[in-house]
Amino acid sequence: MTSAKSGKWWTIGGIVIVLYSFFPLLWMASLAFKPPSDIVSGSPQFWPTTFTLENFAEIFSQTLFTRALINSLGIAILATTVSVIIAMFAAYAIARLEFRGKTVLLSLALGIAMFPQAALVGPLFDMWRGLGIYDTWVGLIIPYLTFALPLSIWTMSAFFRQIPWEMEHAAQVDGATRWQAFRKVIVPLAAPGVVTTAILTFFFCWNDFLFAISLTSTDSARTVPAALAFFQGASYFESPVPYIMAASVIVTIPVVILVLIFQRRIVAGLTSGAVKG
Amino acid sequence: MTTVHSAPIQTEPGKPAASVRVRGERRLGLYLTLPSYVVMLLVTAYPLGYALVLSLHNFRLTDPQGRSFVGLSNYVVILSDPIWWNDFATTLAITVVTVAAELLLGFWFAFVMLRIIRGRGPLRTAILIPYGIVTVVSAFIWRYAFAVDSGFVNQWLNISGFDWFGDRWSAIFVICLSEIWKTTPFISLLLLAGLVQVPEDIQEAAKVDGATAWQRLWKVILPNMKAAIMVALLFRTLDAWRIFDNPYVMTNGANNTETISFLAYRQNVTLVNLGMGSAVSVLLFLTVAVIAWIFIKVFKTDLSQVRGDQ
Numbered sequence: 001m002t003s004a005k006s007g008k009w010w011t012i013g014g015i016v017i018v019l020y021s022f023f024p025l026l027w028m029a030s031l032a033f034k035p036p037s038d039i040v041s042g043s044p045q046f047w048p049t050t051f052t053l054e055n056f057a058e059i060f061s062q063t064l065f066t067r068a069l070i071n072s073l074g075i076a077i078l079a080t081t082v083s084v085i086i087a088m089f090a091a092y093a094i095a096r097l098e099f100r101g102k103t104v105l106l107s108l109a110l111g112i113a114m115f116p117q118a119a120l121v122g123p124l125f126d127m128w129r130g131l132g133i134y135d136t137w138v139g140l141i142i143p144y145l146t147f148a149l150p151l152s153i154w155t156m157s158a159f160f161r162q163i164p165w166e167m168e169h170a171a172q173v174d175g176a177t178r179w180q181a182f183r184k185v186i187v188p189l190a191a192p193g194v195v196t197t198a199i200l201t202f203f204f205c206w207n208d209f210l211f212a213i214s215l216t217s218t219d220s221a222r223t224v225p226a227a228l229a230f231f232q233g234a235s236y237f238e239s240p241v242p243y244i245m246a247a248s249v250i251v252t253i254p255v256v257i258l259v260l261i262f263q264r265r266i267v268a269g270l271t272s273g274a275v276k277g
Numbered sequence: 278m279t280t281v282h283s284a285p286i287q288t289e290p291g292k293p294a295a296s297v298r299v300r301g302e303r304r305l306g307l308y309l310t311l312p313s314y315v316v317m318l319l320v321t322a323y324p325l326g327y328a329l330v331l332s333l334h335n336f337r338l339t340d341p342q343g344r345s346f347v348g349l350s351n352y353v354v355i356l357s358d359p360i361w362w363n364d365f366a367t368t369l370a371i372t373v374v375t376v377a378a379e380l381l382l383g384f385w386f387a388f389v390m391l392r393i394i395r396g397r398g399p400l401r402t403a404i405l406i407p408y409g410i411v412t413v414v415s416a417f418i419w420r421y422a423f424a425v426d427s428g429f430v431n432q433w434l435n436i437s438g439f440d441w442f443g444d445r446w447s448a449i450f451v452i453c454l455s456e457i458w459k460t461t462p463f464i465s466l467l468l469l470a471g472l473v474q475v476p477e478d479i480q481e482a483a484k485v486d487g488a489t490a491w492q493r494l495w496k497v498i499l500p501n502m503k504a505a506i507m508v509a510l511l512f513r514t515l516d517a518w519r520i521f522d523n524p525y526v527m528t529n530g531a532n533n534t535e536t537i538s539f540l541a542y543r544q545n546v547t548l549v550n551l552g553m554g555s556a557v558s559v560l561l562f563l564t565v566a567v568i569a570w571i572f573i574k575v576f577k578t579d580l581s582q583v584r585g586d587q
Contacts, residue, residue, distance in 0.1 A: 241427050
């Protein structure tokens with residue numbers, strides 16, 4: 001097998017993988033642009049007979065969707081921000097300091113990452129009602145923080161280990177305090193790791209469904225994944241399929257944008273926890 | 278972190294600088310990690326303990342006055358109920374099928390990503406799309422593709438009228454497809470990370486010694502990335518075992534496609550039967566703990582790299 005020949009086969013493999021990734025997205029887009037009548041016509045086609053934007057207009061006219069979109073964005077961004085800040089402190093300590101409890105923390109993170117979240121919905125459902133945070137943003141942000149933290153801590157500490165820490169010492173020798181050295185020297189160096197961690201954490205929060213349907217009951221905190229299950233057709237006899245797919249297209253847009261811009265970082269972030277950097 | 282750079286700074290006369298440093302470091306370390314401890318334990322340890330207590334009670338939210346201690350009888354009821362074992366079998370089937378398929382497919386993806394020369398960047402971008410997509414969205418996409426009214430699959434396979442979700446195993450097949458599509462990219466990236474760690478020169482040496490591609494794979498590449506494979510397997514197995522979104526969206530548990538996580542959700546949230554639901558929660562936790570234990574103790578999965586210790 002000459003290398004040019006095998007190179008061709010790998011390229012074909014690559015094309016197959018690209019098709020694998022995009023084919024279901026094409027199907028989603030096709031359904032989202034189909035007129036509802038196409039779906040119940042009895043002989044469904046892959047492509048729409050005519051393209052329509054009606055489905056998007058319809059979902060954006062419903063508060064079920066617009067509220068859910070605001071909730072999703074707000075909750076995911078807030079949870080991501082807090083998680084990244086908490087993880088930043090922990091990751092700095094892990095990468096930089098010698099102290100008891102370091103291994104304990106990393107083992108705990110490992111345990112949380114394996115934890116079956118469905119085992120918590122009962123007690124949390126009951127506790128949140130008692131605390132008055134059932135069906136609120138806070139009620140979702142708290143469990144998201146808990147389960148996003150292991151990912152945040154691992155990803156960020158893997159990045160932090162690669163930072164040239166001598167520069168921190170240089171700053172300290174020059175008279176900066178430990179805190180100043182951290183803020184002025186390390187933070188700019190750490191920014192790429194922080195951004196990567198934030199993206200992965202955002203994906204995690206954006207994706208959640210279990211907590212979103214268990215800990216919400218109205219559109220005051222219901223996120224898009226949970227709201228999708230509540231979509232109805234424009235009338236009783238109409239199929240909700242094109243509306244659900246239009247909403248799906250909308251929630252997929254941020255994912256595609258982040259992937260397009262930060263592909264390299266996401267790959268590095270996903271693999272940094274598993275192998276030594 | 279094998280070296281701690283503490284040598285050059287010896288500024289404080291009198292006191293031994295090292296011990297001050299060490300003590301300061303310990304304190305700072307605790308302060309910096311305290312919020313992480315609190316947040317992670319608050320929403321897991323306490324509720325799990327609460328679930329443990331509730332599981333020993335007969336307690337429905339619809340009848341809060343009727344709460345009474347019943348010992349282990351909730352567990353007896355669940356473990357002697359065919360629903361639990363049905364859900365257990367469904368979960369097991371989904372886990373075995375998806376993890377096996379993802380491992381094979383993921384390996385192939387990893388090799389393509391490693392060897393491809395042109396278009397490496399676009400390929401990785403493409404592969405991240407399923408990874409990033411919302412699981413519920415993936416579930417809807419695949420559900421509608423196989424649905425009798427809206428789907429194209431029956432049309433293409435020329436089996437119009439076949440109801441994929443009307444039968445247990447065909448429904449589980451579609452659930453597995455959605456799960457595999459979404460999570461193979463993740464496993465393939467983990468495997469790729471392991472693959473690039475296999476030294477190129479020992480592969481070359483094996484080639485020179487006349488090993489076939491197949492022999493090189495089994496005798497050189499796989500043994501050298503065992504750690505990465507086991508870690509990927511552990512995480513994916515536990516992830517698959519906790520599957521909830523796909524069956525919820527695709528079948529809502531109909532035709533014996535309910536999983537253990539789904540059962541916990543249904544008992545706790547839908548039926549607000551918190552006593553029985555908590556017992557399911559505890560059992561779910563135990564099954565996960567057993568799987569993790571098997572991987573770590575029996576298969577000797579080395580998690581030190583994941584944890585990041587040296």
